[in-house]
Amino acid sequence: MSIEQRLAPVALPDTRHRRTVEHLLAGSGVRLNGPDPWDIRVRHPDLFRRVLQQGSLGLGEAYMEGWWDCEQIDEMICRLLRHGLGSRAHTTSERIAYRLQAGVINLQSRRRAGVVGKVHYDFGNDLFTRMLDDTLCYSCGYWKDLPVSAENLGKAQQAKLDLVCRKLGLTPGMRLLDIGCGWGSLAAYAARHYGVEVVGITISAEQAALAREHCAGLPVEILLKDYRDPDFRRTIGSFDAIASIGMFEHVGHKNYATYFAHAAHLLRPGGRFVLHTIGSNQSDISADPWVNRYIFPNGVLPSASQLVRASEAHLVMEDWHNFGADYDPTLMAWRANLDQHWHELADTYSPRDKRMFKYYLGACAGAFRARQLQLWQVVFTHGTAGRYDAPR
Structure with missing residues (x-):
């Protein structure tokens, strides 16, 4: 039946x-x-x-x-x-089991890092290209001064990309590292509009393939790499600016300090690092069991205090910007796009797949609407002399 x-x-x-x-x-x-x-x-x-x-x-x-x-x-x-x-x-047994597992095992180790790529990001480029807009941004848009509608999703994503570029202070000739580059949205935008050279890294083979198509003809190199790969850190050099959009959710609490140590090592003196991440209101080592199984395996959301503690030994925090309420219209626009284009996917994906994505997008939109989840953009430097005024 x-x-x-x-x-x-x-x-x-x-x-x-x-x-x-x-x-x-x-x-x-x-x-x-x-x-x-x-x-x-x-x-x-x-x-x-x-x-x-x-x-x-x-x-x-x-x-x-x-x-x-x-x-x-x-x-x-x-x-x-x-x-x-x-x-x-969450049942009591779920909470205890996850805390024991996360306390003993590094769920986001280099060996396990590819799991989320295979389960979610490799699910199918045909599906994601219909769900997202032409920028291929799979992260929160910036809806400031924009009427909320699926038709304006692209404008909201371009506004987010431009906001990141302005916070980084990009100018022609700079070298930008995009940690967790997705399908190349920031890399393409920064190279095209700000004249920078970009290196993007991802752990998803499907993302890397489409990102290379998306950035064709631009000074962009897309690498299938984990940020912790020793050869990457040794051979890639340093960067004038670093951005990481929608990737920190996959880093895991055992790796936060390592992540910031690598970012600090790769960032040149005077450079800026913009971290764009979903955040939790609670400093709790937990994950929603359904999301963990079907959407983002081994994902965990940082709290503000966890982020501060992990970064303070490596970088100076210059600015903290919360626009989590903007994730609600972003998710609803993705769901509207998926509904509109599902007939093009019905021969490839099952009704169960459709219901999985509808539940995922709807539940996440509800969580942001209730302000149970946040979206942060945090700017870091090595402690640049003088004042930093972040764009809004």
Whole structure:
């Protein structure tokens, strides 16, 4: 039976599991089989037991399998988080298991670094090129003074790229390192508009291939490298500027100090380093089990204090800019693009794949809308003499 065939609503069973879920939802504004677009439409009678036993992993997997539906997952998640249910989304066994594993194992070691590339970033360039805009930016746009719409996504991403270039103080002839270059969005923009030479590194083979196409004819070199590769650090030289956009989320708490040590080593005196990363409100070594399994394996979000502690021995922090609210419209624009173009992908990807991406984009948008997640751009130097005034 297909997912679509399982989407008929079911009568709500009168069980203790259902009553427990209703008690948890009370006051959130989210109801079971209610009339609002953020209400949960129950399609399988065992949904309640599954969610209570498996937490957020069970909720996400149940959506992928068609056990429940919701017109506005983004708003549903936002309301649940504002109601305080985020701390209850992970079962006790999940929390203990992850903390033990992360405490003993370096989940983001060089040997394990390629896992997220294979699972997520290599998922398919055909899918990502339809979900993103022409810049191929897979990170938060900058929506300052822009009307929010999928049509303006490209403008928001160009504004973000230009903001990074201005914060770096790029001028023609400079050499820029892009750590975690994705599909080459910043590399192409900086080379084309600021006349700089760029080296971009990524651990995703699919990203590297498309990034080279995207940057063809420009003074850009794309390398399939981990930032910790000894030969890379030894042979690449130094740079006038370094940027890292949407990559620090994959570094991991055991590697934060190493990351900043490498950045400091590669940055020339007088140079600037812009770090663009999602941030957590809590200094907690944890990861959402569903996101960890299906979207970003071994990913973990830094807190402000973790970022400060890891960097303070290596670089001077010049500026900290939070525009996390802008990730909400970015994610919703990606989801609108995916909905619009899914018919072009339906022969390659399954309905389960579509529901996985819809849940991922909607849930993340809801988390940013609830201000449970942040987006930071932090500027570092070696302690350049004089005052630094960051562009906005």
